[in-house]
Amino acid sequence: MVDPILKWAGGKRQLLDELYSRFPDSYEHYHEPCFGGGALFFDLEPEDGTVNDTNSRLVNFYEQVRDSPEELIERCKSFEDPESDPDPSREFSEANRKGKEISDYYYQQRALFNRRPYGDDYDELEEAALLLYLNRTCYNGLYRENSSGGYNVPIGRYANPDWVRETEVREASRVLQDTEIRNGDFEYVTEIAEEGDLVYFDPPYEPMSSTAYFTDYSAEGFGKDDQKRLLETAKELDQRGVYVILSNSGVLYEMYDEAGFSVEIEGATRAINSDGENRDEVDEIVATNVPAERRQTAGQQELLDF
Numbered sequence: 001m002v003d004p005i006l007k008w009a010g011g012k013r014q015l016l017d018e019l020y021s022r023f024p025d026s027y028e029h030y031h032e033p034c035f036g037g038g039a040l041f042f043d044l045e046p047e048d049g050t051v052n053d054t055n056s057r058l059v060n061f062y063e064q065v066r067d068s069p070e071e072l073i074e075r076c077k078s079f080e081d082p083e084s085d086p087d088p089s090r091e092f093s094e095a096n097r098k099g100k101e102i103s104d105y106y107y108q109q110r111a112l113f114n115r116r117p118y119g120d121d122y123d124e125l126e127e128a129a130l131l132l133y134l135n136r137t138c139y140n141g142l143y144r145e146n147s148s149g150g151y152n153v154p155i156g157r158y159a160n161p162d163w164v165r166e167t168e169v170r171e172a173s174r175v176l177q178d179t180e181i182r183n184g185d186f187e188y189v190t191e192i193a194e195e196g197d198l199v200y201f202d203p204p205y206e207p208m209s210s211t212a213y214f215t216d217y218s219a220e221g222f223g224k225d226d227q228k229r230l231l232e233t234a235k236e237l238d239q240r241g242v243y244v245i246l247s248n249s250g251v252l253y254e255m256y257d258e259a260g261f262s263v264e265i266e267g268a269t270r271a272i273n274s275d276g277e278n279r280d281e282v283d284e285i286v287a288t289n290v291p292a293e294r295r296q297t298a299g300q301q302e303l304l305d306f
């Protein structure tokens with residue numbers, strides 16, 4: 001039971017019990033094709049399997065966590081308080097790449113993070129450290145990109161921002177040791193998952209309203225066609241004897257119900273809107289093909305307490 005390192009839009013910590021209650025009593029390998037903050041993965045601590053995300057900065061981050069945790073921690077320790085003055089020895093100490101004046105250290109680090117695409121001087125460790133630093137010091141702690149792929153979240157105001165996360169990085173590194181980390185579309189899982197494996201899908205949610213923020217995880221978004229492809233992928237896995245558990249927004253209830261999955265509304269309240277005063281509430285569904293008689297009888301937490 002490890003805590004996620006990053007705060008991520010759509011993080012599933014509140015839904016863990018509902019997800020565990022659909023788990024089969026036994027399974028082979030575990031796969032999480034829309035990884036994000038990986039709340040279920042880190043809580044579960046699977047021995048092996050695959051995780052995947054389309055966001056290449058996020059994928060690089062987890063690769064660094066897995067392979068170079070101590071170097072990552074050291075880099076994070078070298079950062080200054082977000083509201084302090086920019087570092088004069090580094091780029092963007094006075095203006096960002098668009099020539100806009102920079103006043104805080106935070107905005108300098110954001111400009112450094114947004115140098116992509118990098119040339120030969122691409123420093124994977126620095127990009128990972130910056131992602132963690134920005135995630136822990138930005139407003140509302142959520143990752144968001146604009147349409148051209150720039151990270152655009154403003155500075156947050158925290159009394160004691162904690163961006164080093166030593167314990168979480170070390171623990172996550174241990175959990176990720178035998179996990180394959182991929183950077184692509186979720187469909188890879190049809191080539192990899194075998195009968196008896198378990199796949200948990202947590203895609204960007206289909207919006208309940210046209211103004212919802214659910215497609216803001218990365219510049220690419222996730223549209224209706226992607227939702228249809230995901231359903232086809234889940235059906236294909238089902239036919240091959242792979243266990244599937246999927247969370248999504250309530251608007252897709254019928255689509256999964258008609259496809260033969262067991263679907264329930266969880267009615268969760270989700271804090272996804274960047275406006276803290278006006279958080280969107282949506283119904284959430286959990287769909288699965290795990291038959292009721294094959295489900296484990298207790299949640300992960302209860303089993304460990306036993």
Ligand SMILES: C[S@@+](CC[C@H](N)C(=O)[O-])C[C@H]1O[C@@H](n2cnc3c(N)ncnc32)[C@H](O)[C@@H]1O
Binds near residue numbers: 055218
């Ligand atoms: C709802 S979030 C996952 C949250 C995660 N379960 C957690 O606990 O933090 C959805 C993730 O899917 C990723 N994603 C978007 N399009 C994708 C695609 N086509 N294939 C795989 N992942 C995708 C996004 O980058 C995002 O990180």
